[in-house]
Amino acid sequence: MSELRVSRALQLGMLVLGFGWLACSQQTGDATPTVTEQAVPLAVYVVNYPLQYFAERIGGEHVNVSFPAPQGVDPAYWSPDPETVAAYQEADVILLNGASYARWVGRASLPYAKLVDTSASFRERLIPLEGTVTHQHGPTGEHAHVGFAFTSWLDPTLAAEQARAIAQAFTRVRPEHEADFRAQLAGLETDLRALDARLATAAARLENTPLLLSHPVYQYLVRYYGLNARSLHLEPDEPPDPSTWRELQELLAEYPARWMLWEAPPLPETARTLRKLGVESRVIDPCGNVAAEGDFLMIMQRNAAELESVAPAASSASGS
């Protein structure tokens, strides 16, 4: 009986040792499965339609481009809700226009490594906005909320630079598709060069013809093609008030413009009143958002056609 107790005591000791050893030898393995990402298209999020178009042209089947801004809004002033920002956070690449476009980006938490500022290469050539309000309050002193003109893609040479930045970003993430990205970028650049040539011809025929711009959104187009233009602040879907008409008449007295370029077709009443003042309306769509019909290049070609329609009339007017 007593021998049995000794034996049990020894067995208990062995058991304690055994448990201790087992506890010590337990390992927490982190068996993370390796996922092959190469076959999955790159998830690309953009902040405006031109970037969506460029990304789709360059990336082709290797990318899946998302542009969540609803149709009909100006993406430059649109703000996504936190859930949409969360979708941006999940993207592989986030294409920004830069030039203070889409100010919501500055208020959102986006992964630094995924951000691609497509206008970074020509930052020093961005056009600062005029008429910025400077204010002063508190101990920080005088300050202004400065910004830049942002419709950079209206200058086809800058658009091509943005396209190259996109191709570089895609190549960095998916180097195995570099050849495809290069070939598709070359095709896009050819189209942009053709657009540039057409716009340059129309602009050359305009010579120094004065133009009115309904809104200050054509800065890069005006600068690159050397247009003689002045900007107003008219909305195509809102009738100008009497004071605006008076100011316009005063302006026309010193600046005899016969054409006004609009972002979208103006109200018929507005167009009629302008015609009475000797000003014809033409539409140059900046194409910041997805158009009801046609893609970016088609709309830019349509813009070029509008400018061409001004050019012969301008030539004959200056000839007479």
Place this chain on the structure above:
Amino acid sequence: MRDTLYLAWRYLRYHRIKTAILIASITLIIYLPVGLNVLVGQSAAELTARAEATPLLVGARGSALELVLNSLYFEADSPEQMRYAEVSRVANSGLADPIPLYVRFRSREYPIVGTTLEYFDFRKLRFASGRAMAVLGECVLGARAAHALKVGPGDSIVSSPESVFDLVGSYPLRMKVVGVLEPSYTADDLAVFADLKTVWVIEGLGHGHQDLASPEADSAVLAREGNTITANAAVVQYNEITSENIESFHFHGDLAQHPISALFAVPHDDKSQVLLMGRYQGKDEPSQIVRPRDVMNELLETILTVRSYVVAAILIVALATLATAALVFLLSLRLRRREIMTMVKIGGSRSSIASLLLSEIVVVLASGVVLAGGLTLLTGRFGSAAIRTFLLS
């Protein structure tokens, strides 16, 4: 042999208190130096694990230890600040991915860590509830901070002023909690994570206020001259960022000149690491780059020196205790003289009696060794968890 063991067992069982004291003394003598060694080793591993997982740390020139403690453990005073432009410098080098950090403010006693989303991936932090911050004014809490503050997604917390006398300093910012992290048993559990820009708002480098050009702000306007508006102190500044006022939030000056306290540089490979370190070796270089592992190892060397003194002291005590135990056995032999004589008279041989006494000693010693071994194994298994719990509590 069985008879000898049986007699030894009966003797020890009869004198159970004396036996228990002897076994406990021997167990502690063995366990204290060995267990302490294991525990200190694990503490060192716990402390250096975070440093090991952080390849390179860039900060302003100054104390490397302060920089590491502030950036890795959110302890110590804020190191010298550097410019956010340093983040672009590292990114543009093509050698490493930068993760900026700005650890300066607190919400009660919990550090507010201004960073970017990459931090969560870098530290392999997972969300127990909610999501990552998406817009200005949102924050994510570590598990223990959320538990202590009794908040979760949908609740709010307020940043604390740096000083109670900070009358002209930044306004406390009410931040919306949008996520809570799973416990990681690191300093991250006690942190409040916010976007870097949100921390700049806390500092007053960015703010939201009434549109000074609007008629509603007339009472706050001192003067309007052309495109310049001067406001007085009555201008309404927001101390909470909501969907209604977020559009009014803006930053002054060049963001590249805004402050950060450090940045993690995650090199693409070993060669990139060496090249990046080389770029910070210039004499006029205002920033320093350190390997947190090296800094922590240096600190631990000092701690380990102290440990060796403690172990030496324990060994001396152990020798004294062993001598006492030997004395106990010798005195016990003297006290048991009559018992031994009885065993001789009933025919017990000298070798049998010697083996009986030896068995008693061996059983006591073996029990002590086995118990000390068991305790050491348990320390090895559960020491890390205990250290994490006690270090963070």
